[in-house]
Amino acid sequence: MTRGWLAFPFSFKKQSRYYRRISWASATFAFYTDVAMGSLGGKLKTKEHLTGRFADVMSYLYLASAVLRKYESDGEKAQDWPVVHYTLEYIFGEIEIAFQGIYANFPVPLLGALLKGPVRLWSRLNPLANPVTDEETASLMGMIHSNPAVLSRLTSGTFVSHDPNDSLNLIERAAQMKREIEPLLRTIKHAKSSVQLTAEDQLLLDHFQAIKKRVLRVDEFLESEYHHHQKVEKAPIHHQASA
Numbered sequence: 001m002t003r004g005w006l007a008f009p010f011s012f013k014k015q016s017r018y019y020r021r022i023s024w025a026s027a028t029f030a031f032y033t034d035v036a037m038g039s040l041g042g043k044l045k046t047k048e049h050l051t052g053r054f055a056d057v058m059s060y061l062y063l064a065s066a067v068l069r070k071y072e073s074d075g076e077k078a079q080d081w082p083v084v085h086y087t088l089e090y091i092f093g094e095i096e097i098a099f100q101g102i103y104a105n106f107p108v109p110l111l112g113a114l115l116k117g118p119v120r121l122w123s124r125l126n127p128l129a130n131p132v133t134d135e136e137t138a139s140l141m142g143m144i145h146s147n148p149a150v151l152s153r154l155t156s157g158t159f160v161s162h163d164p165n166d167s168l169n170l171i172e173r174a175a176q177m178k179r180e181i182e183p184l185l186r187t188i189k190h191a192k193s194s195v196q197l198t199a200e201d202q203l204l205l206d207h208f209q210a211i212k213k214r215v216l217r218v219d220e221f222l223e224s225e226y227h228h229h230q231k232v233e234k235a236p237i238h239h240q241a242s243a
Contacts, residue, residue, distance in 0.1 A: 018068060018088050018092075021129070024128065025061055025095050029054070029057050032102060033054055036106075039111055050105065053102050053105075054102070056094065057095050060091045060092075060094050060095045063091055064088055064091045067087050068088075079150050080150065082143050086132060086136060090131075090132050092128045093128075095129075096123075096127045096128040096129055096130075099123060100124070102115070103115040104120060145179070146179075148179065170215050171215055174215050177204075177207070181205065184197075184204070
């Protein structure tokens with residue numbers, strides 16, 4: 001009910017709001033797990049959808065703590081804050097969805113009606129967070145694309161193959177090349193008439209389009225290959241009787 005404002009945060013900086021939300025979500029989680037165990041007892045083990053939603057809440061709370069710990073251990077860099085903010089809003093949005101699922105599907109008659117009715121309504125009026133929007137996602141992706149240092153720091157330790165045909169390698173090359181030719185692409189996009197490109201610019205553009213095509217390419221097959229595969233799947237399997 002207090003939205004975590006009575007909790008004492010670990011930090012009084014801009015991330016303090018998320019420490020308060022962790023305290024708020026943790027208290028809610030602890031209360032409803034006790035309610036579930038007290039009302040269902042041993043039957044709780046068989047309510048896998050319900051326990052799965054509780055597990056979602058606990059897992060996301062761990063991730064929220066990890067995000068804040070990483071942000072602070074990296075020196076609270078200003079360029080990292082948009083990533084931290086977006087990630088935590090997404091996490092708490094998912095926690096809210098899990099709680100809504102718990103309220104809507106609590107399998108105890110009278111208690112379930114109470115949770116599905118007034119408790120669920122109050123939770124919708126006073127949510128932990130709302131789902132992140134497409135606009136927020138696009139904005140974050142644009143920021144990361146224009147700040148390769150942020151992406152490099154976020155993905156440090158991630159294996160990227162040197163094989164030119166590897167999918168992740170192709171994506172990395174396409175992103176890097178797009179950054180390099182961004183001014184050229186912008187010029188072409190906003191030109192009111194045809195643009196005369198130099199041989200070098202045309203070569204770069206062709207190379208980028210070729211890599212982009214490979215990244216976006218999906219599996220393809222002929223109709224005859226599809227029908228042949230269907231026949232193989234439907235063919236009866238004959239087992240030889242052992243002597």
